[in-house]
Amino acid sequence: MFMRKSKFRHVFGQALKRDQCYDNIRITKSSWDSRYCDVNPKYVAVITEAAGGGSFLVVPLSKVGRVERDSPLVSGHKAAVLDISWCPHNDDVIASASEDCTIKIWQIPEGGLTKSLTEPVVDLVAHQRRVSCVKWHPTAHNVLLSAGSDNKIYIWNVGTGEVLNEIDLPDLPLCASFNFNGSKFACTCKDKKLRVFNARTGDCLQEGAGHAGAKPAQVVYLKDGHIFSTGFSRMSERQYALWDEKDMSKPKEINELDNSNGVMFPLYDADVNMVYLCGKGDSQIRYFEVTDEEPYVHYLNTYQSKEAGRGVGFMSKRGLNVNNCEIARIYKLHNSGLCEVIPFTVPRKSELFQDDLYPDTPSDTPALSAEEWFAGKDADPIMVSLKGGFVSTRKDALKVVRRSNVLDKMPSRTSQAQSTNSEAAAAAVLPPISTTSTPPDEHVSLPEGFDPKEVMEELKKLKATVKSQEKLICGLEKRVATLETQTSEEEVKDD
Structure with a gap:
């Protein structure tokens, strides 16, 4: 054979x-x-x-x-x-x-x-x-x-x-x-x-x-x-x-x-x-x-x-x-x-x-x-070529870049909700503030169990949260502006 x-x-x-x-x-x-x-x-x-x-x-x-x-x-x-x-x-x-x-x-x-x-x-x-x-x-x-x-x-x-x-x-x-x-x-x-x-x-x-x-x-x-x-x-x-x-x-x-x-x-x-x-x-x-x-x-x-x-x-x-x-x-x-x-x-x-x-x-x-x-x-x-063995090239981590989405045009409600939440948090931490003025030499009575150190800590956390939310809102507003610019340009082209 x-x-x-x-x-x-x-x-x-x-x-x-x-x-x-x-x-x-x-x-x-x-x-x-x-x-x-x-x-x-x-x-x-x-x-x-x-x-x-x-x-x-x-x-x-x-x-x-x-x-x-x-x-x-x-x-x-x-x-x-x-x-x-x-x-x-x-x-x-x-x-x-x-x-x-x-x-x-x-x-x-x-x-x-x-x-x-x-x-x-x-x-x-x-x-x-x-x-x-x-x-x-x-x-x-x-x-x-x-x-x-x-x-x-x-x-x-x-x-x-x-x-x-x-x-x-x-x-x-x-x-x-x-x-x-x-x-x-x-x-x-x-x-x-x-x-x-x-x-x-x-x-x-x-x-x-x-x-x-x-x-x-x-x-x-x-x-x-x-x-x-x-x-x-x-x-x-x-x-x-x-x-x-x-x-x-x-x-x-x-x-x-x-x-x-x-x-x-x-x-x-x-x-x-x-x-x-x-x-x-x-x-x-x-x-x-x-x-x-x-x-x-x-x-x-x-x-x-x-x-x-x-x-x-x-x-x-x-x-x-x-x-x-x-x-x-x-x-x-x-x-x-x-x-x-x-x-x-x-x-x-x-x-x-x-x-x-x-x-x-x-x-x-x-x-x-x-x-x-x-x-x-x-x-x-x-x-x-595999001569001498293969040496891998250095690879960067995979990064995903999401395209802008039309749903991102909703930041106004989000920012309103965030500001409302911030106000509610502040109200929960701070004691009620009287609208009537108090003379400087008069003693101000604080609620029972009020600890100034705890309040300062909560205030710091609150400031950090507000700053991060502000950055997020700014970013969203920029994306909305970019989207609106692109939309107007496309409408001009269509005309």
């Missing part, structure tokens, strides 16, 4: 010992078809079980071993967390999607959590039903895609908390994936269709029949314009397919794998065009190479373990050990609470940097701002 040549033919997966993994994690019991785990070069994040709300664990990569039961969590959602995603341009920023219909963006303190984090940097609120999927834009700064059970996909500008685009779908979206420069995204739906959308306008560019089975299909957009999907046949066999983004009337390649019932997650390495398939409830990881030669998707090998997987995380190339010829690292969640670390390496005798294994990879520097992207500009990711 003819064996196709490939430098990835002998990719070797070897799980690390238990004390080099992350153990004793209370992994969520949610039945939603999500990966439950995401990793980047600094942290591993796992969605956890939480009473009365939703939370997830964030652990620095170096803190391996047993995770304490009282470890701090990110816990601000009012219902279960369904998906999490690290920002590709800032390793301290993570997005979470929840059944409470919101997306929250979190800034993890340098070095990891020392106490539970309950206040997000920004809440993104637009979905009317649970949010099941979040994906960051690969090249534009602070652009995020979210998909929800209200049959809508939103494209957000996280830096302003605004919706850039709202896309209506005919059915529940299951999975979405941006193409290499983020100008388009592919999406699977509950109606079994596979669609490609213009990410900026929301126009549907292509539509295909997708997988015939009723169970959820997953999708990943490949670097060369092809689309790789996993799903089920009409007979409930698990299968994968390769599609051409320009013609989705039928797949270029489709193959059955087995009769297992777990959803299969495709993990894509764009640098070497490899796809790893990890199924829910599977004890094995299959990997393939995608090329221009038929049959296009070439089976390479299978990593076999003893325990079934519950979720999976995939390390970006920036976090790999290039000195050991490590080309992938998968974080596999077990039902026992273990997050197992599985590095995949290509055996090489030379200790020199292997250029063919490590072509330039996307860096953590965004190519565009959100405003540039939405204005119509596209750009490929900024690439960087």
